[in-house]
Amino acid sequence: MAGLLVQIVGAPLSLLTDAASFLASAGLVTGIRAQEPPPAGSPQSLWQGISEGVRFTFSHPILRPFYLLVSTMNFFNFIYSALGVLYMVRVLHLPPVLIGIPAVLAGLGAIIGSLAAAPLARRAGSGRTMVAGEVMFTGGFLAVPLAFGPRLTATAIIGAGFVIVGIGLMLLDANATTMLQALIPGHLMGRATAANDQLNWGVRPLGALAGGLLGQWLGLHAALWIGTLGALGAALCLVATRVRRYRFGDSPGSPGST
Secondary structure, eight states: OHHHHHHHHOHHHHHHHHHHHHHHHHHHHHTOOOOOOOOTTOOSSHHHHHHHHHHHHHTOTTHHHHHHHHHHHHHHHHHHHHHHHHHHHHTSOOOHHHHHHHHHHHHHHHHHHHHHHHHHHHHHOHHHHHHHHHHHHHHHTTHHHHOOSSHHHHHHHHHHHHHHHHHHHHHHHHHHHHHHHHHSOGGGHHHHHHHHHHHHHHHHHHHHHHHHHHHHHHOHHHHHHHHHHHHHHHHHHGGGSGGGGOOTTOOTTOOOOO
């Protein structure tokens, strides 16, 4: 839809449409009225809550490597994100409508991944499914710097990679959400999640900034290779951690032995 909209009405009006959708969403969310009592064991201060969340996460044998490597992956992935569309336009010379096709195929892959996530986790284990998903998610982006040939050929290569991206993302996210809910105690869920999100999301603008600098210094193609290979390397590092051995039902702090 985005590529088609840009092709028809241009980029500025497309961005305004996107911004308007976010404003509409914010307005609807603001209209929600709910009174929630503070949970038992609430921290006395904001900083105490942050400290408890960080301390729990980084003392946990599964959550610590998971968040550190996922955050590293996101740093490199946002090097790619800052440059990917620019590379498709300036180097591969793809029009907006063709740039939108890989995103559509990523959505198709996401549907496949969401349907496969639970069966694969039951068969292979949640940890192995998550690690495989992260490797697929990051590896699929290699299709962009690898793309070549006429416009339709390059679009087909990138589209095939983005199907893998979508499948991998859902294998990762569906099982990661289940793992975090199982491993983080209920009274720490908000604090640990907030602390982890600060790390995971905080590195993304830094990655985008690094992507812009690398693209300026080294060129778009070299910078894309750094982003995609760096993200894939972080994903592959998960194979050597205890995350891979996790199975749903393992007690907190005690990953399975399989």
